[in-house]
Amino acid sequence: DAKTTQPTSMDCAEGRAANLPCNHSTISGNEYVYWYRQIHSQGPQYIIHGLKNNETNEMASLIITEDRKSSTLILPHATLRDTAVYYCIVRVAQLGDDKIIFGKGTRLHILP
C-alpha cells in the first residue's frame, strides 16, 4: 500500500470545522483513500472512504485533490467527542482483501 503522511497532532476549537490533511503522493490509480479514527481506549472506527470524487456522509466530508496526491478530512462542527487519533490509509480494494495497514495518524484535540 502507498504511504501516507499526516501531521502528528492538531488542535481545533469546539464548534469549528476540523480539517485534517493527508499526503499520499505515490498513490496508484486503483487505490482508495480511507479514514478511520480511534477514540481513547476504543477500537478504531471507520469514517469515510473515496477514490476520486469528494464524498460526504453523516460523520464527515472527504476532499480529494484532482491529482489524488492529497486529501482532507473535514469534520464540519467539531465536538469534544471528536477528540481522537485520525488515520488516513491508502489501499487497493480487492475482493477478499480488506487488509488495513495503519500508520501513526493525527492526534486531534478539540478545545472547549
Place this chain on the structure above:
Amino acid sequence: DAGVIQSPRHEVTEMGQEVTLRCKPISGHNSLFWYRQTMMRGLELLIYFNNNVPIDDSGMPEDRFSAKMPNASFSTLKIQPSEPRDSAVYFCASSFGTGRDEQFFGPGTRLTVL
C-alpha cells in the same frame, strides 16, 4: 447485532503462561482480523482470515503466536508461552470481505504479562 465481541476484556498473567484471546465476528462477515496495539509500535496487523482460511499471517511476531478460525463465528489468538513484551491491547475486527468494506472493531483485550 451486538458488534464484534472479544473476551476477556482484561487479562493479567505471569510470564510463561498460555494466553487465549477470543473473538466472535459480526454475523455474515467473511473476513476477520487480529491487531495488536502498543505505544511503541502503534496498531499492527497480526493475521487475517477470509472464509475461515488464514490469508496473511506475516504480522505474527513469532512461533509463540498462533491463530485459528474453526468456524465463521469464532476465532482465537493464542500466545504460548507469554512474555512481558507481549503486553498490549489486542483488537479483533471483521468485515464483509468484498475489498472495499469497512472493518468493524471489537473493544479489545488488554493483556498484561508480568
